[in-house]
Amino acid sequence: MTRLHELHQDHGQSPWLDxxxxxxxxxxxLARWIERGVRGVTSNPTIFAKAIAAGDDYDDQFGxxxxxxxxxxxxxxxxxxxxxxxxxxxxxxxxxxxxxxxxYVSVExxxxxxxxxxxxxAAARELWGAIDEPNMYVKIxxxxxxxxxxxxxxxxxxSINVTLLFGIERYGEVIDAYLDGLEALVAAGxxxxxxxxxxxxxxxxxxxLVDRRLTELGTDAALALRGRAAVANAxxxxxxxxxxxAGGRWDALAAQGARVQRPLWASxxxxxxxxxxxxxxxxxxxxxxxxxxxxxxxxxxxxxxTLARTVDTDLDDARQVVAELAEVGIDLEEVAxxxxxxxxxxxxxxxxELLDSLSTKAEALKR
Numbered sequence: 026m027t028r029l030h031e032l033h034q035d036h037g038q039s040p041w042l043d044x045x046x047x048x049x050x051x052x053x054x055l056a057r058w059i060e061r062g063v064r065g066v067t068s069n070p071t072i073f074a075k076a077i078a079a080g081d082d083y084d085d086q087f088g089x090x091x092x093x094x095x096x097x098x099x100x101x102x103x104x105x106x107x108x109x110x111x112x113x114x115x116x117x118x119x120x121x122x123x124x125x126x127x128x129y130v131s132v133e134x135x136x137x138x139x140x141x142x143x144x145x146x147a148a149a150r151e152l153w154g155a156i157d158e159p160n161m162y163v164k165i166x167x168x169x170x171x172x173x174x175x176x177x178x179x180x181x182x183x184s185i186n187v188t189l190l191f192g193i194e195r196y197g198e199v200i201d202a203y204l205d206g207l208e209a210l211v212a213a214g215x216x217x218x219x220x221x222x223x224x225x226x227x228x229x230x231x232x233x234l235v236d237r238r239l240t241e242l243g244t245d246a247a248l249a250l251r252g253r254a255a256v257a258n259a260x261x262x263x264x265x266x267x268x269x270x271a272g273g274r275w276d277a278l279a280a281q282g283a284r285v286q287r288p289l290w291a292s293x294x295x296x297x298x299x300x301x302x303x304x305x306x307x308x309x310x311x312x313x314x315x316x317x318x319x320x321x322x323x324x325x326x327x328x329x330x331t332l333a334r335t336v337d338t339d340l341d342d343a344r345q346v347v348a349e350l351a352e353v354g355i356d357l358e359e360v361a362x363x364x365x366x367x368x369x370x371x372x373x374x375x376x377x378e379l380l381d382s383l384s385t386k387a388e389a390l391k392r
Contacts, residue, residue, distance in 0.1 A: 029062025037312030179206025192361025
C-alpha cells in the first residue's frame with residue numbers, strides 16, 4: 026500500500042493527478058499511477074497545450090485530421106477527445122469500485138467562454154454529446170457568469186467540476202448553484218444519485234500574489250504573514266463546506282441520495298523553493314476532499330508527505346490570519362477577483378497559442 030492509498034483509506038482525501046498527455050496513455054504511465062493510488066485526473070488548456078506542443082505524440086492524428094479537411098480547432102478537440110476517452114476507460118474501474126465517488130477525468134470548455142454563460146452552457150452540452158461517459162467531469166469556470174451554466178447543467182443530471190475558485194464568497198455562490206441545480210433536478214423527477222461535482226479551489230496562486238504584496242508593504246506585521254494566506258483561505262473554505270452540507274436544505278437532498286460537492290484543492294505544487302514541496306497537501310488533508318497534484322508533487326508526497334488530518338484542526342488560526350491580513354491592507358476577496366481575472370486570461374492565452382501553433386503545423390503539412 027502506498028502513501029496515496031493511505032491518504033484515501035485512512036483520511037478520506039482522494040489523490041488525483043493534475044496532468045494528462047498521450048505519451049502517458051500509450052506507455053502505461055497513467056495506468057501505473059492508478060495502481061499507485063491515483064483516483065482521478067484533471068486537465069486544462071495549459072496542460073494540453075504543453076502536451077501537444079512537446080514531441081510528436083499527436084502528429085499522426087493531427088496529420089490525418091488536417092489532410093481530411095478538419096479545422097485546427099476541430100482537430101484540437103478530436104485529439105483531446107481521444108485522450109479523455111482513453112483516460113476515462115483506465116479510470117472506469119475506480120469509478121465503479123467507488124460507487125461513483127472517484128474515477129473521474131475532467132475536461133474544460135473553451136476558456137474564452139468564461140464570461141459567456143450561454144456559450145459555456147452550450148459548450149458543456151457539446152462535450153457531453155461527444156463523450157457520454159458517467160465518469161467525465163466537464164470543467165466550468167466558477168465565474169459569476171459561469172454559475173448559471175453550472176446550475177443548468179446540474180439540473181440536467183450532469184457532473185461538473187467548477188474550476189478557478191479563489192475566494193470564500195464565490196465558493197458560497199458555487200454551493201448555491203449546485204444545490205439549486207439538484208433541487209431543480211429532483212423537482213423534475215430526476216435522479217440525484219447520478220450527479221457528482223467538485224469545486225476546485227486554487228491554493229498556491231493565493232500565496233504567490235499575497236506574498237508579493239506583503240513583501241512590497243515591508244512592515245514586520247506584513248512580512249510575518251508571508252506563506253500563510255493560501256492555507257488559511259482553503260481551510261475556511263472547508264469550514265464553509267462542512268457548514269453548508271448539513272442541515273435542513275441539504276438533508277432533504279441527501280435523503281434522496283444526493284452527493285456532497287467535494288472541495289478539490291488545485292494548484293497545489295509549491296512555487297517557493299524555500300518552503301516544503303508538499304505543504305499544500307500536508308496542510309489540507311481531511312475527509313470529503315480531493316487534492317489534484319502534478320506528478321512531481323505526487324512523487325514528493327509519496328516519498329515524504331505527512332499523513333494527518335489537518336484541514337480543520339485550527340480554524341480559529343485561519344480566521345486570525347485573514348483578520349491580520351486585513352489589518353495590513355490585504356483583502357482576500359479582492360485578491361480572489363484579481364486571480365480569477367488572471368486565471369481566465371492565462372487559460373485563454375494558452376488555448377489561443379495552442380491553436381496558433383497547430384495552424385503553423387497544419388501549414389507545414391501542406392507543403
